[in-house]
Amino acid sequence: MSPPSLIPSYPEPSVSAPVALSYELFPPRNEVAEQTLWRTIHELESTQPDYVSVTYGASGSNRDTALTLLNRLLTETSLRPLAHLTCVGNTAEELAGIISELLDHGVRGILALRGDAPRDGGAGAGPGTLRYAQDLVELIRRVEQRRSALLAAGRVAIGVAAYPSKHPESPSEEHDVEVLLAKQRSGADFAITQVFFDPSRYADLVLRARRSGVTIPIIPGVMPLTSPRRLTRLAELSGVQPDVKLLDRLNRAADDVERRRIGVQATVDLANGALDAGAPGIHLYTFNEHGCALDVLEKLQLVRPQRSRQTPEAPRTLVS
Numbered sequence: 119m120s121p122p123s124l125i126p127s128y129p130e131p132s133v134s135a136p137v138a139l140s141y142e143l144f145p146p147r148n149e150v151a152e153q154t155l156w157r158t159i160h161e162l163e164s165t166q167p168d169y170v171s172v173t174y175g176a177s178g179s180n181r182d183t184a185l186t187l188l189n190r191l192l193t194e195t196s197l198r199p200l201a202h203l204t205c206v207g208n209t210a211e212e213l214a215g216i217i218s219e220l221l222d223h224g225v226r227g228i229l230a231l232r233g234d235a236p237r238d239g240g241a242g243a244g245p246g247t248l249r250y251a252q253d254l255v256e257l258i259r260r261v262e263q264r265r266s267a268l269l270a271a272g273r274v275a276i277g278v279a280a281y282p283s284k285h286p287e288s289p290s291e292e293h294d295v296e297v298l299l300a301k302q303r304s305g306a307d308f309a310i311t312q313v314f315f316d317p318s319r320y321a322d323l324v325l326r327a328r329r330s331g332v333t334i335p336i337i338p339g340v341m342p343l344t345s346p347r348r349l350t351r352l353a354e355l356s357g358v359q360p361d362v363k364l365l366d367r368l369n370r371a372a373d374d375v376e377r378r379r380i381g382v383q384a385t386v387d388l389a390n391g392a393l394d395a396g397a398p399g400i401h402l403y404t405f406n407e408h409g410c411a412l413d414v415l416e417k418l419q420l421v422r423p424q425r426s427r428q429t430p431e432a433p434r435t436l437v438s
């Protein structure tokens with residue numbers, strides 16, 4: 119006779135998990151942008167996010183600045199970086215080298231993406247390149263295996279993209295969910311969504327994903343809805359159409375203060391809608407500006423864990 123299981127005697131956790139908080143940053147393009155970015159980083163650091171993600175430019179164009187930023191985040195701040203990486207612009211061999219370099223420098227989270235072919239017709243998919251994000255997830259797991267001693271048998275956290283509205287190249291939303299499931303099966307731990315402007319899009323994606331067997335957390339990517347120019351530009355790039363009523367209100371705002379008030383409230387409503395649909399966290403696209411992100415955060419009142427602050431400049435002293 120087998121011994122009775124102990125599992126039923128464990129109590130159900132009564133405390134719900136705190137809401138995860140993360141920000142997206144992009145590597146600066148010049149010195150002025152770098153100064154602005156570092157002010158933003160220090161302001162955002164004070165909110166104790168769980169991680170900050172660093173984008174990887176189309177076709178790896180900003181590879182060096184991305185790696186420099188990731189290194190500085192690791193050595194000069196208390197922030198945990200999540201490095202975006204794309205198949206486009208690098209061969210599989212080059213990608214394996216970049217992944218190794220990231221791990222050697224202490225990065226423990228990678229957002230595995232396919233990327234988009236550059237608009238100027240430069241290098242897209244070619245010989246020796248990976249075709250899909252799923253292939254990159256598998257490559258990261260293979261590099262991780264070779265470095266298991268360095269990682270003390272721990273795992274790299276691998277994120278992938280998910281789409282509340284159909285990916286522009288995809289035949290259907292069902293296909294998008296199948297792709298997400300395939301990325302999970304290949305080793306993805308979590309997903310961050312493309313922008314969306316209606317919380318029901320996020321809720322619907324999560325419902326369809328769960329029905330199809332996707333179990334990983336799907337974190338909503340929330341964009342500050344304060345700039346009509348940025349909203350329109352993003353619609354061109356991602357194919358996601360912004361709410362026309364919001365665009366109209368932003369365009370008709372009396373001044374920048376009024377525009378920001380409208381945009382921040384719309385962003386808070388969007389994030390709250392996603393949280394009401396069960397979102398386990400909020401990933402804020404900052405565009406390297408902290409003002410709107412902090413305004414949104416203040417109004418959101420997220421339940422966050424209390425952590426004692428530690429920075430590399432002020433290491434904790436061990437008391438014997």
Ligand code: FAD
Pocket residue numbers: 172173174175176177202203204229230231232233234249250251252278279280285286287288289293294297300310311312313339
């Ligand atoms: P994939 O998952 O590979 O999907 C790409 C297309 O191929 C989709 O149409 C999908 O349906 C199809 N597909 C995938 N797998 C299969 C398969 N096995 N069989 C058939 N069809 C398949 N871009 C950047 O360049 N740099 C960034 O830093 C960056 N960060 C991003 C962060 C987030 C949170 C998101 C949502 C997107 C980001 N992007 C970034 C944009 C992203 O690269 C594009 O959306 C890109 O077009 C698709 O990337 P993916 O990882 O979803 O690709």
